[in-house]
Amino acid sequence: MPYIVGIAGGTCSGKSTAAERLAERLDGLKVTVLHMDAYFRRPFINTVAPVTRKVYVEHNHPDALELDRMYADFDAACGSDADVVIIEGLFALHLDRIRDRLDLKVFVDLRSDERIVRRIKRFMSFGQTMDEVTDRYLDTVRYRHDELIEPTRWHADLVLNGTLDDCKGVDVIEAAVRAKV
Secondary structure (H helix, E strand, O other): OOEEEEEEEOOOOOHHHHHHHHHHHOOOOOEEEEEHHHHEOOOOOEEEOOOOOOEEEOOOOHHHEOHHHHHHHHHHHHOOOOOEEEEEOOOOOOOHHHHOOOOEEEEEEOOHHHHHHHHHHHHHHOOOOHHHHHHHHHHHHHHHHHHHHHHHHHHOOEEEEOOOOOOOHHHHHHHHHHHHO
16 A cells, blocks of 8 residues: 555645655655646636625635546556655645545645735736736635645644745655655
8 A cells, every 4th residue: 555645735835846856855756646627627616705796616615626536547647556645735635535545645735825925926827817816816715725625734734834935844744655655
């Protein structure tokens, strides 16, 4: 059975970066990485902002994911000949079916002001305007974070500092994984 690591955290906190760095550092081991962002439903579902009542595409609730496909891929990875399976995404510590199978639970913590700055840079590079990015963040993303993501940090075995580009936390995770594999 592979050693299974889950990495969660808020939007733009550094989850994908931590997962990719960990996979790179586990050279010599067979590593499978699953990104929850690859499982968004098509067509996307919508949500209504709780205060402004504006309609937005929903990416910050588990209902936005193709859960059956994601669970099937997760089960297949966990039953494979991989040494390590890493699953990263907003809901890695939220979904019981995932969390209950994790050997190591990681939460990447980053203050909201830093997350919104990263989000602005990322989504503006995709062609969105500053107003589009900030309106959506303020209208829906922060509410979902408080409701669904932040409480999952209490499930974590390890909380990483997402502020540091050269976070030593990935070194700690690597050492823990290598000690168990």
